[in-house]
Structures are given as structure tokens and as C-alpha cells.
Amino acid sequence: xxxxxxxxxxxxxxxxxxxxxxxxxxxxxxxxxxxxxxxxxxxxxxxxxxxxxxxxxxxxxxxxxxxxxxxxxxxxxxxxxxxxxxxxxxxxxxxxxxxxxxxxxxxxxxxxxxxxxxxxxxxxxxxxxxxxxxxxxxxxxxxxxxxxxxxxxxxxxxxxxxxxxxxxxxxxxxxxxxxxxxxxxxxxxxxxxxxxxxxxxxxxxxxxxxxxxxxxxxxxxxxxxxxxxxxxxxxxxxxxxxxxxxxxxxxxxxxxxxxxxxxxxxxxxxxxxxxxxxxxxxxxxxxxxxxxxxxxxxxxxxxxxxxxxxxxxx
Ligand SMILES: NC(=O)c1ccc[n+]([C@@H]2O[C@H](COP(=O)([O-])OP(=O)(O)OC[C@H]3O[C@@H](n4cnc5c(N)ncnc54)[C@H](O)[C@@H]3O)[C@@H](O)[C@H]2O)c1
Numbered sequence: 001x002x003x004x005x006x007x008x009x010x011x012x013x014x015x016x017x018x019x020x021x022x023x024x025x026x027x028x029x030x031x032x033x034x035x036x037x038x039x040x041x042x043x044x045x046x047x048x049x050x051x052x053x054x055x056x057x058x059x060x061x062x063x064x065x066x067x068x069x070x071x072x073x074x075x076x077x078x079x080x081x082x083x084x085x086x087x088x089x090x091x092x093x094x095x096x097x098x099x100x101x102x103x104x105x106x107x108x109x110x111x112x113x114x115x116x117x118x119x120x121x122x123x124x125x126x127x128x129x130x131x132x133x134x135x136x137x138x139x140x141x142x143x144x145x146x147x148x149x150x151x152x153x154x155x156x157x158x159x160x161x162x163x164x165x166x167x168x169x170x171x172x173x174x175x176x177x178x179x180x181x182x183x184x185x186x187x188x189x190x191x192x193x194x195x196x197x198x199x200x201x202x203x204x205x206x207x208x209x210x211x212x213x214x215x216x217x218x219x220x221x222x223x224x225x226x227x228x229x230x231x232x233x234x235x236x237x238x239x240x241x242x243x244x245x246x247x248x249x250x251x252x253x254x255x256x257x258x259x260x261x262x263x264x265x266x267x268x269x270x271x272x273x274x275x276x277x278x279x280x281x282x283x284x285x286x287x288x289x290x291x292x293x294x295x296x297x298x299x300x301x302x303x304x305x306x307x308x309x310x311x312x313x314x
Contacts, residue, residue: 001025004066007073009036011175015216016070017045028064040174052095061102068223069103072114081140092143100154110161112222117168117275119145127276130232161229163222168236168275172212173302187247188303191254201265203244208236208274211295214288221284236275237288253300
């Protein structure tokens with residue numbers, strides 16, 4: 001199958017690329033390398049180092065003629081979406097609309113879209129089912145939801161099939177640990193250097209962590225031809241894990257007694273989160289295979305490899 005992965009040089013996208021290549025597909029990547037890295041891509045993948053907003057997008061589609069598009073490219077920072085909502089909307093909404101237009105013009109069969117638990121907002125029940133009310137708390141959550149709605153519209157107007165995957169907190173090798181990276185990436189990068197782990201608030205807040213290779217597998221399953229043309233599924237572990245528990249497991253796996261530093265809770269953060277993954281199990285035949293301790297072990301191993309050893313001066 002000919003496929004295009006937008007954001008394929010990024011954290012999740014590059015794992016999707018790996019799995020697609022293993023399965024024997026012909027893979028092209030569109031990525032402006034704003035947060036993605038060329039080094040994340042294996043050989044044999046054609047990288048178009050350009051933006052979704054580049055006027056050359058239709059030409060790229062004519063060249064690649066993708067049957068399926070895995071759409072991962074996005075402005076991913078909630079804080080940036082709050083400080084610069086227009087930038088968020090341009091990348092995430094306008095960029096996606098341009099992509100859908102290119103799909104329509106070249107007859108792409110399906111779009112598999114990286115949405116987020118951020119579309120739900122404050123949970124009324126846990127774990128959150130897909131039919132939970134959608135009241136995003138940030139421009140980022142709203143831009144993800146808006147694209148879900150565009151996908152539904154393009155399906156009814158033009159028959160362009162889609163699968164929306166609402167990711168929980170994805171973690172694993174290649175995740176950015178700087179700034180507003182995921183909490184696992186930040187903990188792992190600090191743990192392998194023996195640095196204290198900073199916990200905002202009392203650490204009882206919970207998140208649903210799902211390993212990146214499991215998320216990549218969900219993407220491949222979602223591209224199958226025998227699925228309904230419209231699909232919205234949660235992709236998460238289905239379980240809550242507290243930040244204190246996460247810090248304790250990271251410290252244990254790092255093999256040292258890392259101090260934990262508590263700082264003031266960050267305003268606007270939800271207290272608890274977990275996604276109900278029953279629909280993904282039933283419809284996609286997917287399950288989160290990697291237990292948290294195993295995923296964290298692999299993640300720590302990767303961060304350990306990234307630490308440049310300090311050579312003592314002779
Ligand atoms: N990491 C998570 O826990 C998580 C959770 C929910 C949803 N998501 C979604 O998953 C997707 C992948 O996120 P990630 O965590 O791998 O982040 P990432 O920053 O590693 O990946 C995003 C990629 O998109 C590229 N990109 C950004 N703007 C672009 C543009 N205008 N044109 C072309 N490429 C562009 C970046 O260079 C990067 O490679 C995003 O859509 C994100 O919103 C991630």
C-alpha cells in the first residue's frame with residue numbers, strides 16, 4: 001500500500017513509519033521538522049521536509065498518490081495553543097483542511113487521524129467513553145475536535161473514509177523531554193541522570209499512559225479496509241496511574257533513590273484521566289500490550305543511550 005505519514009519524523013509518527021515499513025508498505029513522510037528529527041526516520045523513507053501549509057502540498061499528493069494518510073503532524077503544545085491560538089489553528093485546523101482537500105483531489109481512500117483525550121475536557125465519568133460530552137479546555141483540544149468534525153463532513157460530502165484515534169498520554173523512546181514534553185519523557189530523562197523528579201501538586205493526579213508502539217499498532221489496524229468508513233476510538237491503557245506512582249516506578253527502574261520535589265499544582269490541569277478502550281478492543285481488535293513497567297524500562301534504556309558520557313580530562 002502507498003501511504004503518507006504527516007509528522008512522520010516526530011515521536012509517534014516515526015514509530016508508525018517503522019511499523020508500516022515492517023509490514024511492507026511504501027512510505028512517504030511529510031514533516032516540516034519543527035519538532036521532528038530526520039534521525040528518527042529509517043532509510044528507505046522519502047521525506048518531504050515541508051509544512052502542511054506549503055502551497056506545494058497538492059503536487060506532493062500527485063507524486064505520492066497515497067491510499068491512506070496517517071495524519072500526525074500538529075502543533076502539540078497546550079501552552080502554545082493558549083499563548084498563540086491563531087498559530088495553533090493555522091497548523092492544526094487550516095493545515096488539516098489543506099490535507100483533506102489534497103486527499104479529496106487525489107482519491108485517497110482513508111485518513112487515520114491523531115486526535116486526543118483533550119477533546120473531552122473535565123471527565124464526568126472514568127474511564128471516559130467515546131460518547132462522553134466534548135468540552136475541550138484549550139484551543140489545542142478545540143482544534144483537535146474541529147478536525148474530527150471536518151473529517152465527518154468530508155465523509156458525508158465526498159465519501160473520504162476516516163478513523164479518529166483519541167490518544168491518551170503516549171510515552172516511549174524518541175519523545176521530546178524538553179519544555180512541555182510528556183511527563184514520562186521528563187522523568188525518564190532526569191532519572192537516567194540521577195536528577196530529582198519534580199512533581200506538580202501532591203502527585204495524586206492521574207493519567208492514562210499508553211506505550212508508543214501500541215499506539216502505532218492501533219494506527220495500522222485502523223487503516224484496514226473492512227472497517228466502517230467512519231470510526232472514532234479511544235487509544236489508551238484504560239487505567240489511571242498517579243504521578244507519584246509513575247515517579248516511584250521510574251526511580252525503581254533507574255536503580256537509585258531519586259529525591260522527589262513537590263511544586264505548586266499547575267493551574268488548569270485536570271485531576272484525573274483514563275480512556276475507556278473497549279471500542280478499540282472490539283472494533284479494531286487492538287489492546288495495549290505493553291505493561292507500564294515494561295514500557296518504562298524500554299523508555300529508560302533509550303534515554304540512557306542518549307546521555308553523552310562525560311569523558312574525564314587526562
Ligand atoms: N504525545 C502524546 O501523548 C499525544 C497525545 C494525544 C495526541 N497526540 C497527537 O499525536 C500527534 C503526534 O504527536 P507527537 O507526540 O508525536 O509530537 P511530535 O511533536 O513529536 O510530532 C509532531 C510532528 O509534526 C511535525 N509538524 C508540526 N507542524 C507541522 C507542519 N505545519 N507541517 C508539517 N509537519 C509539522 C513536527 O515536526 C513533528 O515531527 C499530534 O497530532 C498530537 O497532537 C499526541
